[in-house]
Amino acid sequence: MKTIIKKSLVAFSLSAATLCLSAQAQDINSFEGIWSGSMTTPDHEYWNVEDFITCWAGCPKASYELLVSLLDDPANDDMPWEALNGQFFGHMREHLASISTPQGLALQQNSTDENNPSINCHDYGYMRQSFNPLPLEMTREGDTLHINYEEWNLDRTVYMDGREFPDNLEHTRLGYSIGHMEGEDLVIETRGISAEIYNPFHGGGGHSDQLSGIERYSLLDGGNILSADMTLTDPVTLKEPYMFHKKWALTPDVEILEDFCTDIPGEF
Amino acid sequence: MKKILAIALLTTSSLVLAHHSPAVFYHMDQEVTMSGTVTEFRMGNPHIRVYFEKVNDAGETEQWMAEGGSRTVLLRHGWSGDEVKAGDTITVIGNPSREEKNIVHMKDITFANGETRFAEDLNPDTTERLLEQRRRRR
Numbered sequence A: 001m002k003t004i005i006k007k008s009l010v011a012f013s014l015s016a017a018t019l020c021l022s023a024q025a026q027d028i029n030s031f032e033g034i035w036s037g038s039m040t041t042p043d044h045e046y047w048n049v050e051d052f053i054t055c056w057a058g059c060p061k062a063s064y065e066l067l068v069s070l071l072d073d074p075a076n077d078d079m080p081w082e083a084l085n086g087q088f089f090g091h092m093r094e095h096l097a098s099i100s101t102p103q104g105l106a107l108q109q110n111s112t113d114e115n116n117p118s119i120n121c122h123d124y125g126y127m128r129q130s131f132n133p134l135p136l137e138m139t140r141e142g143d144t145l146h147i148n149y150e151e152w153n154l155d156r157t158v159y160m161d162g163r164e165f166p167d168n169l170e171h172t173r174l175g176y177s178i179g180h181m182e183g184e185d186l187v188i189e190t191r192g193i194s195a196e197i198y199n200p201f202h203g204g205g206g207h208s209d210q211l212s213g214i215e216r217y218s219l220l221d222g223g224n225i226l227s228a229d230m231t232l233t234d235p236v237t238l239k240e241p242y243m244f245h246k247k248w249a250l251t252p253d254v255e256i257l258e259d260f261c262t263d264i265p266g267e268f
Numbered sequence B: 001m002k003k004i005l006a007i008a009l010l011t012t013s014s015l016v017l018a019h020h021s022p023a024v025f026y027h028m029d030q031e032v033t034m035s036g037t038v039t040e041f042r043m044g045n046p047h048i049r050v051y052f053e054k055v056n057d058a059g060e061t062e063q064w065m066a067e068g069g070s071r072t073v074l075l076r077h078g079w080s081g082d083e084v085k086a087g088d089t090i091t092v093i094g095n096p097s098r099e100e101k102n103i104v105h106m107k108d109i110t111f112a113n114g115e116t117r118f119a120e121d122l123n124p125d126t127t128e129r130l131l132e133q134r135r136r137r138r
Helices: A002-029 A049-053 A061-072 A081-098 A102-109 A126-130 B002-012 B021-025 B071-076 B124-137
Strands: A033-036 A136-141 A144-149 A154-159 A176-182 A185-191 A212-220 A225-233 A242-250 B032-042 B049-055 B061-067 B089-096 B103-110 B116-118
Touching: A049 A061, A049 A081, A049 B124, A061 A081, A061 A242, A061 B124, A081 A102, A081 B124, A126 A144, A126 A154, A126 A212, A126 A225, B032 B061, B049 B089
Parallel strands: A154 A176, B061 B103
Antiparallel strands: A033 A136, A033 A242, A136 A144, A144 A154, A176 A185, A185 A212, A212 A225, A225 A242, B032 B049, B032 B089, B049 B061, B089 B103, B103 B116
């Protein structure tokens, strides 16, 4: 009798484990596809004007809410959208400055096009690449998730096999990423990121090689919208975590285009 | 008064309106229109660029560059890269440089065949449409 119960328990455990694995695999697979931001899909029904004119490279929640409040106020109806945009980006810069250490502030104040990777064909770093305005494609290959960014055609590898971060992590621009599912969310942690600049939309400046990032991706609107929250931590340049948000629409008819850099010598 | 406030905001906030940072070098609250003859066209990154010659009021030839939106964004808006070639006469509407350089942030371009197209990442017509939709929903 004991043997029968034991066998039943083992069979139940195996079935549960199998179910669990297949459910998890399905969750990860549902993130696969080509995702586009508002800049390249301006006519997509999901986007509103806030998404279109401002938050296409990610933005802090408070900056987004500021823009919403400006748009909600009829007194601003005559304000050109460029002015709304200016207030929004000003708020983003002020927010980043308010949570930056003196070292972080110094990096922001010293931001120039001399060190802007979009001018000198230097691939973006992790922060700027992961939330850039151009489309991305997520594909799964076994326990590995690939994120292929149209911008610079960079391919990012996310290990989903439960591994730990290596002890002696080599620092690279995109860092070393490990992902896992938390409920229905895809959570990616990245360490080993070399010191780079931030996206100018976020105030420029940069971070140290102690930066780490956590991206939490979730699916909205029946799986048609990819929503991501980014949390950056850097003890050298940030007094507290920098958090921002972005959305993409599922666009299976979009192709990831070839994207290359054209050297522009000394024109800025 | 609102207009003055808006322009003040524009000039005091270092705007970043295009895909990358060079737009901080332009007066987004000012608009210029200029015509010239194309010497080179680059459908590249970080932005497309049209180099052209323009004759100034003193009859001297000046070298100018007009910078538009991102290559792949404009490809999706119908650009092919064949629109402009050396020798073409073009007219550009855009924003002048903050540093008084001979560069312009190109919003619209009129080609040699008379067709006018927006050349920026964000289509201003879409922006206005979405703004209007939002105000109607309020």
